[in-house]
Amino acid sequence: MDTISTNRSHGGTQGVYSHRSAETGTQMTFSVFVPDHAPGAKLPVVWFLSGLTCTHANVTEKGEFRAACAQHGVIFVAPDTSPRGDDVPDDEAYDFGKGAGFYVDATQQPWAANFRMRAYIEKELPALVAAQFPADMARQGITGHSMGGHGALTIALRNPGVFRSVSAFSPIVSPLNCPWGDKALTGYIGADRTVWREYDACALIEDGARLPDLLVDQGTADGFLEGQLKTQILADACEKVGQPATIRMQEGYDHSYYFISTFMADHIAWHSERLKD
């Protein structure tokens, strides 16, 4: 692991790191905030998965998570959203290819070799974080924004017992039911929609997967709400099977980091409460 930068911030260390990923076959960059802590202490970890077009940098610069993470003693990890590099296949659209990994393991060409963000986030990066940082991997939470909200929900649903807390900001709740999902899943994993169900939070819940609890914030002025995010499908799926969920429609808020940063401290507090020893 290479250290790209470290900056003291909010009583802790904000670092940016890179490493060679065996899963994606590329150099991957991610950021980690570690609050000051007692020598030898292990801290709970909250993962933040970012949305379309983003890298680790967007939330690292604009997410306003550090004050809350320092207050609660929580490590915050922000991975990239796709493999990068000149050798990695891409698409000129903003919602497919680089910056749009969708947290799947691609099976279709030319994506299958590099676009393995599911395995990267579920296995490879946690092992690196556990080895390199004072992280208590028995106390992990996960959240994310938009495509990353989809990632957080589906990764948590497929890995019962790994995440003690799960939340999302304006998540894509059902790739089976929106244009972003149609395009990405067709492209990365093919036309057989039965296979898509493991990458669809609502389908996973319908098929029996459960979360300990769930917090979602969604802005009512979000331009993607009606056509892509469709929060109500998640609310209905949870209600139908008795999955506990707190889904908050936030009046006047949009899809931007101005929205995310507003509710970030709430989410960190919510995770921290569930990640206590």
Place this chain on the structure above:
Amino acid sequence: MDTISTNRSHGGTQGVYSHRSAETGTQMTFSVFVPDHAPGAKLPVVWFLSGLTCTHANVTEKGEFRAACAQHGVIFVAPDTSPRGDDVPDDEAYDFGKGAGFYVDATQQPWAANFRMRAYIEKELPALVAAQFPADMARQGITGHSMGGHGALTIALRNPGVFRSVSAFSPIVSPLNCPWGDKALTGYIGADRTVWREYDACALIEDGARLPDLLVDQGTADGFLEGQLKTQILADACEKVGQPATIRMQEGYDHSYYFISTFMADHIAWHSERLKD
């Protein structure tokens, strides 16, 4: 005034605006955060002047001021650091020309026509803010970072009674005594260093100007501390004449927004305390 964007954030409205400036002869962009408030209420205003290479956008995206401003009911105004546009003279250096207005009214060519950031910040923009926003101009505070800390200190010192609270993050305290100051003041206002004294916080204090009080945060790991910022000159100038000043050296912090954002809430609270009715 044109509205470029508005986003709901932290229980208020973050706007970005532009207007034609008579002082600079250019279109100028600035941002304003207005917390929700009772109809007809007027709120105190904190000005934030940015540093070299910055626009309004840096602090607007990375400054982490909105939560504190909403909590205390404070309007936050972030101007640009220089005139902009293809017709405006520039220099290829990062520390002179566009992005480096130094909050002076230039007298030298080719800068004199456009580089009037002193008059813009002291007169033109406050009049616009008073007319367009629910701002109580009898309750103004001012702060800034680096070159903008220099701007905040000198503007407050030259305008007694206008600002009830003054603070700075890692300010340039004495352009008479650093390479950034030498270059900028020689270029914008000429070689006569006696004229520079009105653009030097320490010289202004030595010459009799006073602030009601003063808060400065400065990181000890700031790479510009020794060669450019020289905080001790300000500490000495204040001590010599009995100017009240709280100057805090923050261990391990650097010159970045990771530092600024850490202490922003402290500064907003400090201003708010002094801007009560």
